[in-house]
Amino acid sequence: MSKGQGATLQETLMQKLDYDQLTNCMRCGFCLPACPTFKETGIEAESPRGRISLMKAAVDGLMEPGIRFEDQMNHCLGCRACEPACPADVKYGQLIEQARDAIEVHTTQHRWWVKGVRKLVFKELFPSQQRMQLLGTGLHFYKMSGIQKLVRKTGVVGLFSKHMATMEKILPDASGKGIVERLGTFIPAKGKKLGTVGMFRGCLMDVLFTETNISTVKLLTEAGFDVVIPESQNCCGALHAHSGETDQAKQMAKSNIRAFQEAGVDYIISNAGGCGAILVEYDHLLHDEEEWKEASTWFAKRVKDISSILVEKGRPLRFAETLSQQGPTRVTYQESCHLRNVMKGSQPTKQLLQRVSNTAYIEMKDSGSCCGSAGIYNMTQPEMANQILEHKMENVNATIASYVVTSNPGCLLQMKLGIDKHGQTGHMEAVHIADFLYDRLVKQD
Template sequence: MAKTTGASLKETLSIKLDYDQLTNCMRCGFCLPACPTFQETGVEAESPRGRISLMKAVVDGVMEPNARFEDQMNHCLGCRACEPACPADVKYGQLIEQARDAIEDHTDQHRLWVKAVRKVMFKKVFPHQNRMKLLGKGLRMYQKTGLQTLVRKTGIVGVFSKQMSAMERILPDASGKGVIEQMGTRIPAKGEKIGTVGLFRGCLMDVLFTETNKNTVKLLTEAGFEVVIPETQNCCGALHAHSGETAQAQALARNNIHAFQQANVDYIVSNAGGCGAILVEYDHLLHDDPKLSEQAEWFAKRVYDVSTLLMEKGRPLQFAKQKNEEDGVRVTYQESCHLRNVMKGSGAPRQLLKRVSDIEFVEMRDAGSCCGSAGIYNLTQPDMANQILDRKMENVKTTKAHYVLTSNPGCLLQMKLGIDKHAKNDGVQSVHIVDFLHDRLVKN
């Protein structure tokens, strides 16, 4: 329950919510078909229109923000599929983050293990790259020493959460050495240099998907970019912003802006849709900080997803199926919600995939709908996340694809979970698009 009275939460919501955005909503309902939670439940309160109505009712004094109100705000995936569908251009993503920020100032509803994980990861681990490396080393030891086998046999993780146990099964091999330790901080372009790119290495990306970061660098250098990886960068702050920890997200953003300005780069590239979406909105995140507004705008306008940068700015790359691959390899693409809805990056990944010779690209039905990952949503809201994933896997199966490709680590893990649950024996793999393309790159 709330730590303070409903009136106190109401007052905080009244301060933090953008009332102009609340009144911009015309209640037209165009957002309803785009919303995953409404599609699953058919309940008005589970839609963007319904949640905005609840927010406005609280601010207008029509209702008190009780536990059910908090549940509805937290039940939103934050996929922002409603925004492209909205004729009034309501900034729903900003509203839901403002609401959650207010709720986090007052709530005590989180389950004990969720509270513990949030405190440790959000405040003590994610903001510190050296601690992320220690986490990577610890996970690697866990995976390589036999401890993982013991834990799985005893089912210890499942005591805390069945969802955590399922996620543990599909974790990739961790690394205590990130992209900088393995490649350095400055990697020259191949051939004539087109420009200088600052790689946003991420926190979990550099621990669980180090090879993807390395392959990103290799694709960029082949396309003519010099790659710089600022050592002082930190977590993007996306998980913090989406979970109501706005002040900490802002602190992380300030440090990243400084790190990349010092590097003097032409572009800032992300290979994680969730990270890229907040990076490209640092100007909004810091809009009330007059000292950094100009720098935040400088940063935001330079942010690109790696697929978009390769297509729009790089030298054309050629790809071909691997020598050991049989004919008739089929691939499909599961979109990252934030890459699609915030960064507007739907086209570039598909264009790159269609450059791979002798590979059949099959469009998935509802490829742009959320897979249920949504940061840590699949851990905090497992029932709805799994319901959405089950529907997604039905669409995957109809493609008969050998590879399900995606552009975001959370989506990648969620699709691996779906394959583990529904298609373990179907010969289908979930792979990051960068890794898929790198393995099929025809080098000059």
């Protein structure tokens, strides 16, 4: 094992892992049926309990952490379904991020070009909203110029990777103009003002799902909120934290805290479960920096998912679907892992869906189980991601729903991928909750 900063991986694990959390695990096994990778393989090391045992064995000097150790840590989806199932309240999500942070210092697996790509993506692209918008402009040109049609016709992408070709098919409409360019930085409430919220626009959300951000803002104003969109905000840092780039994630967190504190908002609204999960844990991310304790706590306590703020604080809104000759439209919900397991916010989304007139809400079996997206997991671990998606689609198809609603962009793309693979395009559509609701909003006079 190569060394990093003069220490071995074992020594770095000892520095970074919370040993109290490692010893809190009682090895009861309640986490096993909740874990997607364990359910797929039945292998103990593929479970939270197994991975914690590996971490503890490495720290205690009972094993030398090598490539197989790294593989197991990276094979975890980070869905955190194990946490609600754990009677000892073990903070597994924090442990897996700490382990990956240590591994990133010592990794032996990254080739020179992978390191170059990681540097470009994590340090140059995601931290800069301007560069993200350039990416959006490039993707928009790729589609509108006819290049996309040529690429698909020739099948050139499939020559490099069949998985890449599949993912290209579900590429959403990108834009170089984000929500600030479309709506400005302040959008007033409709009717009586109930409060002021800050909109977290995200990085990929703002260039790949601009219309979803717009739907989110319009729902908030209809519900009685002034919406402020701080221009100085940046990427939430979730992908960085999950990939071992903890220092970069901390810098992003500090920038976002400053931006929203200066905006003086009552709440900070996220429409992406993956983003919201790290935003609500900024206090933990910065727990070892005393000067940020008060500010990070202020921020974390104000983070809310779009569905939660509408149900708990907003003016009641009416939603209605156009009634077809076939009767009510069948709708089901694929829960975002991080919204369910970290933000505890799935129930408000279900409540909103059940308020839409002329629809039949169909509860999906195991709706809270991971779909296999998990940030960039479906790109880094495509084989396992596809296995998980196949089992998810069995439950999706059983609902015979016309719409599969999600609360996270990664889940949305994964559901689009599943629908395409199962030949359901035209019969079933994956849609974000904000878009689904706004398209059916009964406007107030």
